Amino acid sequence: MASQGSGNGQSIQDMIAKSRNSKGKKITEKLMPILLFIAALISVLTTIGIVFTLIFETFEFFQRVSITDYLFGTNWFPFSGNNPTFGVLPLILGTLKITVIAIIVAVPIGLAAAIYLSEYASDKARRTIKPILEVLAGVPTIVYGFFALTFVTPILQQLIPSLKIFNALSPGIVVGIMIIPMIASLSEDAMSSVPNSIREGALALGATKFEVAIKVVLPAALSGIISSIVLAVSRALGETMIVSLAGGATPTFNFDVTGSIQTMTAYIVQVSSGDAGYGTTIYYSIYAVGFTLFIFTLIMNLLAHYISKRFREEY
């Protein structure tokens, strides 16, 4: 009936066949995979391009400064007129101070939040809190930066009178706060994907809720939790604005967290926003530092990838 009803008296099958054989459809089918492939290629090529530029300019830097002086030197004074030194260890140490403080702050709080959300929170509470956490992860880091400088540092100075205006402690804590949502959210995902049947198995043995969370769910979700922490570490290593604003610009080689420091990222900001001329050693040094940082975060990301593959639990 329907075929007779249609305008030109064709059956439905005829119309389908016509549409299938139409040129437009055939071209689209051929063209689309190519366009999609190009889109994928652009991101890959850009990454490769960036890495190559980094390597290229870094190579140029090492024509001027010996690689051992760079890797093992404990003095970073690129601006000292006649006798600049480029020992990267103070910058690495500054970066590690921030990262370690951030992790000390973020891991316990992030994990506790994840356990609460996954094991204790009602559906309603979870649906309210998780989006808020994710919004927190979207706050621009510059905002965190002046939060560290103008809010956290003064409070800490009340507690520790010897604390300098620019120090490692305050930005370290704030970087920690910044990565809490990342750890909490990703760990919560990992813990929520532990099947309920396993929780029931433990509850049926007379385990309390907390015993189930700590002794069953946490170990079962460990791979996801560890990779969330590793990703957070990688984020902390690369964090720039908070440390530039609140950490200072003094590359120091010691373990003091109350004084001014400089991280790898903060150094790059300092040079990029200053007036180092093109082609100077200082100009090339930011590529070397950038490349060093890249190696650090690359290792972290590969580690996260490896851990989540290697320790994945099949339920």
Added chain:
Amino acid sequence: MVKTMIKNENTMKNIVQSSQNVGEESIIINDQNKNTVFGTKNFNLWYGDHHALRDINLDIKENDVTAIIGPSGCGKSTYIKALNRMVELVPIVKTNGVINYRDRNIFEAQYEVEELRTKVGMVFQKPNPFPKSIYDNIAYGPRIHGIKNKKVLDEIVEKSLRGAAIWDEVKDRLNQNAYGLSGGQQQRICIARCLAIEPDVILMDEPTSALDPISTLKVEELVQELKDNYSIIIVTHNMQQAARISDKTAFFLNGEVVEFDNTDKIFSTPTDQRTEDYISGRFG
């Protein structure tokens, strides 16, 4: 004496029947001497507005294998999950009436659910070992209840695995992940895990529905061995299984107990027409 023991309609029915059938009388009288593990009195349960269990009256005796049969959605799983209060994990559940475990109402406010579940173990429909080694699976229960001594744990693990008839298959790979085992082996690991804290009662919620016939047979044989030391309540949708392994059978329909009697009786001469229809495969 007998009269004071009459606790509900079902036992009364038993006695009426046994007086008609002399052969069965001794079984019933033996039965009266057995202790009641679970006494259910006028028990009702709702999921929100859905009335899932209606006025359940059921006395489950020590060292019996009690089978609970009935079509899907009849409340049989809900009932055994009420016995260790696992049903409370569903937030919208409401109950009234009484379930006594060893003469104490488990729904009393001061009854600690962990204590109940330590006494009343459970084996689930789908094998649910922890993603840990076989050893740690078995040792989990004793450990959370404070047993730390390695030697004692070793003994418990071996004893439980032997008790679940799986020791010979896994003794050389106790440190391997339990997920590497077959479904049937995993289910016996779960039974061993349950035995490790030496419960009084074992609840089994369709324990063989996810298993192949050979594994099913092994679990059924195991149930027969375990009944000497444990009271077992098993939910099954497989009537042959109920007939093979149980001493008593309760037939549930639409949230009510239609009939509860010796398994032989239920499967040969059921009293209720609906039981007969179900047994003979006319519905469900």
